[in-house]
Amino acid sequence: MSPSRVVIVGAGQGGLQAAISLRQNGFDGAITLIGAEPGLPYQRPPLSKAYLLEGKAEALTLRPASFFESKQVTYLPDTRVLEIDRGACEVRLDGVGGDRRLGYDHLILATGTRNMRPPIDGLEHAFDLRTLADAGRLREALAAPRRIAVIGGGFIGLEFAAVARKLGHEVRVIEAAPRLMARAVSPAMSRHFEAWHRAQGVALHLGRAAIGVDAAGVALDDGARVEADFVLLAAGVRPNTELADTAGLKTVNGVCVDAQLLSSDPAISALGDCASFPDPRSGAMVRLESVQAATDHARLIAARIAKGACPDYAAVPWFWSDQGDQKLQIAGFAGPGATEEVVADGLVARFDAGGLAAVETVNNARAHMKARRLLAPGGAADLAALKDAIFA
Amino acid sequence: MIKVTYVAHDGTETVIEAEEGTSVMQAAVSNDVDGIVGECGGSMMCATCHCYVDEAWEARTGQRSDDEDEMLEGAASEVTERSRLSCQIKLDPSLDGLVVHLPEEQL
Numbered sequence: 001m002s003p004s005r006v007v008i009v010g011a012g013q014g015g016l017q018a019a020i021s022l023r024q025n026g027f028d029g030a031i032t033l034i035g036a037e038p039g040l041p042y043q044r045p046p047l048s049k050a051y052l053l054e055g056k057a058e059a060l061t062l063r064p065a066s067f068f069e070s071k072q073v074t075y076l077p078d079t080r081v082l083e084i085d086r087g088a089c090e091v092r093l094d095g096v097g098g099d100r101r102l103g104y105d106h107l108i109l110a111t112g113t114r115n116m117r118p119p120i121d122g123l124e125h126a127f128d129l130r131t132l133a134d135a136g137r138l139r140e141a142l143a144a145p146r147r148i149a150v151i152g153g154g155f156i157g158l159e160f161a162a163v164a165r166k167l168g169h170e171v172r173v174i175e176a177a178p179r180l181m182a183r184a185v186s187p188a189m190s191r192h193f194e195a196w197h198r199a200q201g202v203a204l205h206l207g208r209a210a211i212g213v214d215a216a217g218v219a220l221d222d223g224a225r226v227e228a229d230f231v232l233l234a235a236g237v238r239p240n241t242e243l244a245d246t247a248g249l250k251t252v253n254g255v256c257v258d259a260q261l262l263s264s265d266p267a268i269s270a271l272g273d274c275a276s277f278p279d280p281r282s283g284a285m286v287r288l289e290s291v292q293a294a295t296d297h298a299r300l301i302a303a304r305i306a307k308g309a310c311p312d313y314a315a316v317p318w319f320w321s322d323q324g325d326q327k328l329q330i331a332g333f334a335g336p337g338a339t340e341e342v343v344a345d346g347l348v349a350r351f352d353a354g355g356l357a358a359v360e361t362v363n364n365a366r367a368h369m370k371a372r373r374l375l376a377p378g379g380a381a382d383l384a385a386l387k388d389a390i391f392a
Numbered sequence: 393m394i395k396v397t398y399v400a401h402d403g404t405e406t407v408i409e410a411e412e413g414t415s416v417m418q419a420a421v422s423n424d425v426d427g428i429v430g431e432c433g434g435s436m437m438c439a440t441c442h443c444y445v446d447e448a449w450e451a452r453t454g455q456r457s458d459d460e461d462e463m464l465e466g467a468a469s470e471v472t473e474r475s476r477l478s479c480q481i482k483l484d485p486s487l488d489g490l491v492v493h494l495p496e497e498q499l
Binding site: 045062064070366368369 | 422423424432433436459463466
């Protein structure tokens with residue numbers, strides 16, 4: 001019997017997509033979408049890019065209020081799920097109207113991530129950049145000329161640094177790893193962005209850990225100080241797995257799911273940033289932080305619920321990061337230990353035991369799209385085919 | 393306000409009004425027009441806001457860029473000479489009354 005009540009915990013892009021796709025697949029049961037933040041579900045990627053420059057919050061809204069009425073999706077903003085009662089198939093909520101329970105036939109965990117708090121003294125002096133409210137505070141802080149320190153040289157920290165520099169601020173980025181975006185891109189691509197940011201006048205402190213933040217700046221582990229009027233903490237995220245942990249679901253760096261995106265409880269699925277799933281190419285368990293994974297996961301789960309069955313998850317991962325005029329696009333996913341080959345300027349192929357794993361490009365949509373197709377199931381994922389496709 | 397008509401694959405027309413400066417994709421999404429997905433939010437990272445500009449408007453919407461052309465290669469439905477990524481068409485007064493046709497599929 002197909003479930004008649006679906007509850008989605010988390011109203012980010014993935015959680016909302018699950019609701020949209022359930023209706024698109026003809027699911028006619030009850031859908032409840034629960035979000036911890038106020039307001040309508042919104043896009044996060046622009047918070048570190050266009051929103052900081054333009055400040056148009058309404059442009060971030062993913063669907064208008066009328067969507068929830070016309071598609072009969074019950075949306076509960078400003079509401080937290082306190083507990084999953086798997087025996088009773090209920091979630092316990094705390095929000096408008098106080099503590100209450102809500103029954104489910106299928107539960108979708110789309111709880112996302114939260115910002116990592118590394119062991120640095122005085123982090124209460126630092127800004128965060130995760131929510132619309134965070135981005136609004138940052139926009140205000142950027143209104144006057146400032147000296148800014150950014151802790152973390154990943155996508156978010158660097159996207160923010162590029163915007164702040166463009167606005168004329170003095171920007172310093174502190175990264176504990178010896179290179180930028182070390183978890184996400186090849187060393188060659190790290191070097192490309194290192195050179196670009198330096199050319200914009202961003203100061204980079206690589207291989208230096210922040211050990212303390214105060215009202216006047218950041219203390220580094222080599223005894224140096226970075227003077228700053230304000231500090232942004234952008235040191236990565238960790239998955240929100242507390243609900244799953246407490247409910248006894250299997251979690252290892254995220255809620256563990258199978259190729260059908262089912263958790264260790266067949267009545268519970270997980271998607272997006274909070275889910276650890278088998279990479280279709282390598283079989284290794286991975287957790288991706290991307291719009292692509294969140295929405296592709298959501299579509300599979302919705303189809304499975306609505307139709308009773310669906311093929312295993314097989315989507316090719318893709319990522320992007322806009323840093324100033326540099327548009328980084330990544331097709332595929334390369335784990336730690338991947339080797340690299342610089343194919344052309346701003347075009348790096350990465351390999352693992354299974355062959356071509358990922359292709360990184362800068363301002364090269366053509367190569368990116370070719371790579372996505374080569375990496376898709378049935379594609380000829382090798383370097384010769386990539387070169388043929390790109391230089392044809 | 394600028395008027396835009398979206399013609400769905402089955403012929404259903406939806407007429408909306410949007411502010412100047414809004415993209416054709418954003419206008420569709422914020423008015424809950426089915427048939428435009430706009431997954432990447434207008435960053436030209438996906439091809440899920442594909443539309444066909446009506447013949448009568450082709451000259452005024454301009455040409456698609458090279459990058460747009462490349463991303464359209466990933467579109468789910470047939471790409472024709474009138475195909476555009478609707479996130480790349482910004483509404484201005486010269487486009488008041490614009491008509492775009494939507495493909496059968498975006499994914």
